[in-house]
Amino acid sequence: MSETSSRLENQINHFVALGKWDKVESLWQQVLEDPIPQAKFYATLAAHMVRAEKATELKAWTTLLIEACQTKNNYKEIIQIARGVLHSLPDFTELRAPLLEALKHHHSNLARIEEFLEASGIANAPTLFIPLNKFLQYISCSEGQCFIHDHWGAGQVTKLDIPGDRVHFHFQEQGDKSFSFAGVKEYLKKLPKTHFLAQRMINPKMLTKRAEAEPVEFLKYYLHNHHNSVARAKLKEDLLKGVFDEKGWNSWWGKNRDKFRFDPYIGFSTSAANPVMELRTEAKSFHEELLQEFLRVDSFAKRHNLLTEMLKRHEQEALSDAAAKKIHFVLDKALGECGGEQFAERLEYLYLIEDLNAVLSHKFNVDGLSADESLLKSLEPIALITALSVHDYQIRAADRLRNANPDAWNDLAEKLFFAGTQRLAQWILKELIAQGHTDQAIHLAEQMLHRPDENPELFLWMVRTLREGKWPELPVEISPQLMFDAVMEIIQTCSVQIAHEVIDAAKYRGVKSRFENLLTENRQALIAEAFQDMEIEDVRRRHTEIMGNPALNEAFKLAFDNAVRSVCYNLDHDDGSASSTESNEHFVTKASFEARQKEYQQIKNTDIPANSKAIGEAAAMGDLSENAEYHSAKERQKVLFRRKEALEDLLQRARTLEPNQVDTSVVGFGTKFKIRNQDNGKMEEYTLLGLWDADPEKNILSYLTPFGKQFMKKQAGDTLVVTQPSGNTIRYEVLEINNALK
Incomplete structure (x- = not known):
């Protein structure tokens, strides 16, 4: 609305409030020349005039204004005038013809306009206010329009069912929903098509291009649509829903963070993890912003962070x-x-x-x-x-x-x-x-x-550094068994502190979690390395101790059990000889079979010959009683031969299955199955593969584990009670069985 129109509106409203109708009439000529485009203005005017028994004058002035708009083809203004006046004069049927003409012209690009006009009854109803509002609601709820719900987020109209009084929506976060017209009015708010949430549904690729081409202007546009303030986490959450994938977001934010940070119209909090960005009405330099914050805070940490930010920018500003x-x-x-x-x-x-x-x-x-x-x-x-x-x-x-x-x-x-x-x-x-x-x-x-x-x-950092070979300058060796024992000791210490609910129990929970992650990461590599060289009786003893430890959670025990079984195939047998299990086939995937063959060839053709050479060189030094290199090489020889013999046995008994050989009528090797925990109602999904294929983090288990064995041969629809390592039981129902090898 122009400044002239705004001034005119204020003048008329002033005289209307005083009841000086002659003054209003004298100003009406200006309205005829430059109509005020707000329905609210005409609604206020009409309400006052009807209360003052000036309905006849109102009709006359309105008719003149409608005729003036018709001569200029101002159809949008005619609709706004009618919306306001009809609220107080619903039976002002003289507006029917010009209103129908205006609606048809203003919405000429709408495919369903004739249907909307007929359904609203605006052409023949005895009054016009309700039919007009019905028509406008049909327009507002036509296919493609966007709305927002307080809890369900943004949604787009997919179907308008006028006879059934239903508007069907697709919400990005909640799927398909429907409302009555009254429900739309009560629970939803219309989004302008230019709004970020509307554009994300209508044309997300356009938003991506806009964000890449003009990142700062895009952020300002986004902030304007979110009450001028938003945290980085919220921005990321919104952009990951169709504008960027995770990699795209990281790249975009990384490239443009400093542009946002230093723009004079974008305020940027000093929180490194989740800064809050604000759209300013007045420009403020980077140093002005941080100095203002620096003078306000009173902690050393905040002062240090703010001053460090300013000093980093010193060369540019x-x-x-x-x-x-x-x-x-x-x-x-x-x-x-x-x-x-x-x-x-x-x-x-x-x-x-x-x-x-x-x-x-x-x-x-x-x-x-x-x-x-x-x-x-x-x-x-x-x-x-x-x-x-x-x-x-x-x-x-x-x-x-x-x-x-x-x-x-x-x-x-x-x-x-x-x-x-x-x-x-x-x-x-x-x-x-x-x-x-x-x-x-x-x-x-x-x-x-x-x-x-x-x-x-x-200690945790040192273990990871050495295991990942990040410091070749530090040729430090420690056996996986000693490393495993040290980690378990720390986990046990933390568990005791947590159980006693000490003041800093939260710290101990964090430490315990990080050390459990160390043991279970990389498919439990450290556990496997620690146990593959142990004597079988030691393995069984340690396995029993850990599986029965109440301080360890079930997920960790499951991962531990899988890792041990991947290197100790005869864990459940009374003796560790190959003869006791030589007739027992075990199934593995082709990929894991080839990996173990490669390991076997490495030990046989490379590691053992190199070890033999090392023994010979150490023996040549003489005095074997004090020869540490010789004794170390001999211990290594035992480990290599033990591993070689175990692999020979496992490879001889290993069998691989082709995808078309997997039986999906029952749970077994090569199947992926869905189950429902009947105790809490949650759905779970597991894959059963071989002892070399297990990856508990992805719910891929060996079919030889106690947990996996309990599901073997079960069919869809079967129910069973599963015993966990701790002795607790859970009721499950098998819902679906699929081929995991396809």
Whole structure:
């Protein structure tokens, strides 16, 4: 609406409220020349005039206005005028002809317009207000229109059933639903076709192109459609529903995050994990935004994060002297408020002032001890460094301590290694190797592997680093059995703490979960490696202990059981000889059979000859009683021959099935089956394959496991009671059996 029309509307409303109808009539000529395009205006005017018994004048003025609009083909305005006036004069049937003409012209591109007009009764009904609103509702609910529901999200009209009084929708998150016309009005809100949610249903590919071509403008458009504020997690959730896949989203966000961050019209919170973005009405520079936030917060962590953000941007947008003074004032005040025992807090603020001075030509002075003086005069430098909350500051302090006292560094490095964080330990190892002290680095790594309780998180990092071969400079070896035992000891310790509900039980739950993941990742590789070289009696003993441990959850026990059975085929037999099981075939997939054949050939043709050579070379050194290399090679020989014999037996008895040989009438090897847990109603799906194929994370189980065996030969429709490793029982119903090899 133009400024002139808006001013005219305000004038008329003013005189209407005062009942000065002569003034309204004098202004009506302007309305005839420039009609006000708001139905609400005419509804308000009509209501006042009818109450003032001015219906005759209202009809006359309306007729003049309709005729003026007809001469200009202003059909949209005619509809708006009729909507407003008919609310108070529903029997003003003189509007029927011009209204029908306007509706037909304005909605001429609508295929079902004649049907809508006839169904509404607007052509012959004794009054016009209700028929007009019916027609407009049919238009609003025509196929392709978009609405939003408070709980079901956005939906699009798929079918309009006028005789049945039903509007059928497809909601992106809830599927197909239908409402009566009254239900649509009460529970749904119409979305403009330009709205993000509407466009995501109508043309998601167009949104993708728009987001890629103009990412900043696209984000502003999205924010405008979401009350000008949204968290990153919500943005991601919405864009993953048709605009991007996961990879596309990660690429788009990674490429454009800084563009969003530094746009003057997009506010960006400092939360790294889930920042909130806001659409501003006034521009604000990056430094202005962060400085305002910096002056507001009162914690060191938030101040550090905000100042770090500003300093990163310093080259592109220099920090003004005025801003630097304000920042220094806050830091200096916080420094002065640190108590006598707050050594770590004081050192952190000193380092923060150092960071600020690093980008300024004019440096700020510090009253009292400098950062280095505070560190060197500390009676407990190890405790001080590990108490710092910023990893980079821990490394900075350790580095300066080393430079100040290089003779004592080796002893300090070892203490810091065990007491500090993963990043600090990693830095220490790298520095030792870089300085030529590889022996000490190896010593520290070996000590950590034998002292897991001192720093479980560091132990976890060390195990993964060594197993993944990330540090070839650290030739540290530890047997999988010792590694497994150490991990189980930590899991048991955490379980005891959790059971006693200690104050930091949540921390122990996290540690326990991460160590269980270590054992079950990569298809339980560590478990398999630990047990494949054990004597069968040791395997059975450890297996019984772990399966009966109430502190371990059922999912972990299932994964553990599968891993052990993949390398210990005779776990359930009374003796481990091949003869006791030589007639027992076992089924495996072709892929796992070929993988084990490859392993067998590697051991037979490469590993054993190399081991024999190593034994010969070690024996040539003489004095076998003190020859560690010789004894290590001989132990390795036993392991290799034991594994070779086990593989020979398993490969001889292994049988593979072709997809067309799988019997899907019953649960068995090569089938995927769906079951219902009758105790909680949940659906579950499992695949039964061979002992070399199991992957519990994907619900792929060996048909030889106790869990898998209980389903063997069951048909769709059968019910059974399954016993878990803990002894608990669950009732299941078999719903469906399919071929897993196709």
